[in-house]
Amino acid sequence: MSQQRHGNTPGKTGAVPAFPDLPEATIARLPEYLRALHNLAETGADTVSSEGLAAAAGVNSAKLRKDLSHLGSYGTRGVGYDVALLIDQIEYILGLDQRRAVALVGVGNLGHALAGYDGFASRGFRIVALFDADPERVGKPINGLLVRHIDELGRAVVEEGITIGVIATPAGAAQGVADELVTAGVTSILNFAPCVLSVPAGVDVRKVDLAIELQILSFHEHRKASLTALPGGRAEQAGNQEAVGS
Amino acid sequence: MSQQRHGNTPGKTGAVPAFPDLPEATIARLPEYLRALHNLAETGADTVSSEGLAAAAGVNSAKLRKDLSHLGSYGTRGVGYDVALLIDQIEYILGLDQRRAVALVGVGNLGHALAGYDGFASRGFRIVALFDADPERVGKPINGLLVRHIDELGRAVVEEGITIGVIATPAGAAQGVADELVTAGVTSILNFAPCVLSVPAGVDVRKVDLAIELQILSFHEHRKASLTALPGGRAEQAGNQEAVGS
DNA sequence: AGGCGCTTGTGAAGGCGTGCACAAATCGCG
DNA sequence: CGCGATTTGTGCACGCCTTCACAAGCGCCT
Numbered sequence: 380m381s382q383q384r385h386g387n388t389p390g391k392t393g394a395v396p397a398f399p400d401l402p403e404a405t406i407a408r409l410p411e412y413l414r415a416l417h418n419l420a421e422t423g424a425d426t427v428s429s430e431g432l433a434a435a436a437g438v439n440s441a442k443l444r445k446d447l448s449h450l451g452s453y454g455t456r457g458v459g460y461d462v463a464l465l466i467d468q469i470e471y472i473l474g475l476d477q478r479r480a481v482a483l484v485g486v487g488n489l490g491h492a493l494a495g496y497d498g499f500a501s502r503g504f505r506i507v508a509l510f511d512a513d514p515e516r517v518g519k520p521i522n523g524l525l526v527r528h529i530d531e532l533g534r535a536v537v538e539e540g541i542t543i544g545v546i547a548t549p550a551g552a553a554q555g556v557a558d559e560l561v562t563a564g565v566t567s568i569l570n571f572a573p574c575v576l577s578v579p580a581g582v583d584v585r586k587v588d589l590a591i592e593l594q595i596l597s598f599h600e601h602r603k604a605s606l607t608a609l610p611g612g613r614a615e616q617a618g619n620q621e622a623v624g625s
Numbered sequence: 626m627s628q629q630r631h632g633n634t635p636g637k638t639g640a641v642p643a644f645p646d647l648p649e650a651t652i653a654r655l656p657e658y659l660r661a662l663h664n665l666a667e668t669g670a671d672t673v674s675s676e677g678l679a680a681a682a683g684v685n686s687a688k689l690r691k692d693l694s695h696l697g698s699y700g701t702r703g704v705g706y707d708v709a710l711l712i713d714q715i716e717y718i719l720g721l722d723q724r725r726a727v728a729l730v731g732v733g734n735l736g737h738a739l740a741g742y743d744g745f746a747s748r749g750f751r752i753v754a755l756f757d758a759d760p761e762r763v764g765k766p767i768n769g770l771l772v773r774h775i776d777e778l779g780r781a782v783v784e785e786g787i788t789i790g791v792i793a794t795p796a797g798a799a800q801g802v803a804d805e806l807v808t809a810g811v812t813s814i815l816n817f818a819p820c821v822l823s824v825p826a827g828v829d830v831r832k833v834d835l836a837i838e839l840q841i842l843s844f845h846e847h848r849k850a851s852l853t854a855l856p857g858g859r860a861e862q863a864g865n866q867e868a869v870g871s
Numbered sequence: 872a873g874g875c876g877c878t879t880g881t882g883a884a885g886g887c888g889t890g891c892a893c894a895a896a897t898c899g900c901g
Numbered sequence: 902c903g904c905g906a907t908t909t910g911t912g913c914a915c916g917c918c919t920t921c922a923c924a925a926g927c928g929c930c931t
Contacts, residue, residue, distance in 0.1 A: 402918070409840075
């Protein structure tokens with residue numbers, strides 16, 4: 380119902396395109412490396428060792444080396460990685476050299492905050508349009524941008540060259556908005572609504588559910604409490620630093 | 626630096642505690658199942674098949690059955706799962722039967738929205754205290770709760786029985802806040818600041834970085850664009866619905 | 872020029888998670 | 902009361918990811 384699983388992995392179409400098909404796990408870590416690299420660049424470092432960068436990104440150094448090797452990275456043995464070069468490499472792979480235009484749908488409590496979030500602009504994204512279904516909100520300016528009615532979405536996507544849509548509506552409205560985004564030509568969706576979206580093949584959906592994160596923490600709290608309460612509980616579990624991202 | 630990896634998996638301490646050690650991947654999906662179950666309960670359904678629940682949660686039915694079997698779940702062959710019973714089971718496992726007290730640190734742009742987010746209260750959490758370092762913000766009410774100065778954090782944690790802390794400060798302040806939370810006795814942290822936190826063993830950290838999610842989408846956009854531009858690109862990639870969570 | 876120390880890149884092994892496919896179990900109906 | 906339809910629970914195989922350990926390469930110092 381939600382998503383077909385493309386049961387059979389399609390056999391290689393033959394010629395490998397000029398794009399490295401990186402493991403998903405690696406892709407999910409590249410942004411973290413990128414952030415760490417920007418920090419290092421600000422401190423004036425020219426090169427980093429895999430050990431140093433791994434520490435800054437919170438991962439194992441072997442993992443980092445393997446990740447970077449996947450994208451055919453240029454490091455120098457005995458020296459390390461060139462910070463500036465690596466930044467360019469990763470930004471190119473992530474497609475951040477072009478500042479992507481993003482549409483945000485739903486300017487309620489959470490959406491309002493997202494519209495004003497600095498982190499997007501500073502990391503390669505421009506929120507170029509805000510939408511809402513509530514007439515009360517339409518026309519109001521947020522962070523220098525006017526909220527438009529959702530009916531204008533189709534036109535705006537084409538005019539502004541929008542490729543990514545962010546859904547911050549209530550759960551009940553999310554599927555409808557997703558459908559409209561897809562119809563308008565958006566092929567990547569970031570969904571903050573607590574529900575499963577159904578989209579056609581070729582459209583990527585990532586979901587962020589804030590309550591789920593808390594519930595996972597709650598589980599670990601529950602577990603820790605039940606362990607320390609028990610006699611044999613040696614409480615040897617290490618705090619694990621888990622990051623989101625598939 | 627960031628976190629030790631407890632290199633050797635500790636040999637079974639002997640008696641397995643009265644707590645199932647579920648795979649992390651399963652734990653991350655339980656909240657999604659729970660949400661789907663609540664939806665089903667509202668529609669008046671008494672039982673669900675694994676197929677039906679899996680569709681509602683956006684996963685494979687086999688995976689769902691295996692997940693539920695891990696927590697020794699009670700389903701009935703030929704019938705399905707008892708919705709109400711399963712809700713209780715999962716809520717117990719996740720430790721949601723007790724409404725956990727949460728402290729939120731940093732009521733800037735994002736923190737303000739989190740403080741007013743309905744989704745927390747409706748899914749088993751109470752934000753009981755807000756903190757900020759900015760005197761300008763201290764004393765102001767947000768959603769019926771007064772913002773306190775961060776210096777009061779230690780006392781509040783004890784008095785209010787807080788076990789989970791949410792960090793929504795700028796990156797530069799996050800590590801300091803994390804240290805204070807840990808000192809105060811908090812053992813679970815949800816970090817929205819774009820940085821790696823270093824915490825002692827026994828403390829769990831989960832990180833949500835909104836920009837990273839967009840960057841991952843950007844990668845897929847970049848990949849799709851380069852594929853469709855190529856001659857051999859059959860564009861048979863299926864839209865993958867990926868959820869956050871380790 | 873040669874050797875030494877440091878760091879990358881990677882082959883191999885192990886672990887974890889996923890998904891298939893089927894046996895076991897339960898209900899309902901004739 | 903027995904049989905068939907339905908659905909759960911799980912053994913098994915496969916693939917991905919992680920981690921270790923080490924050879925290959927690079928720069929520096931003597």
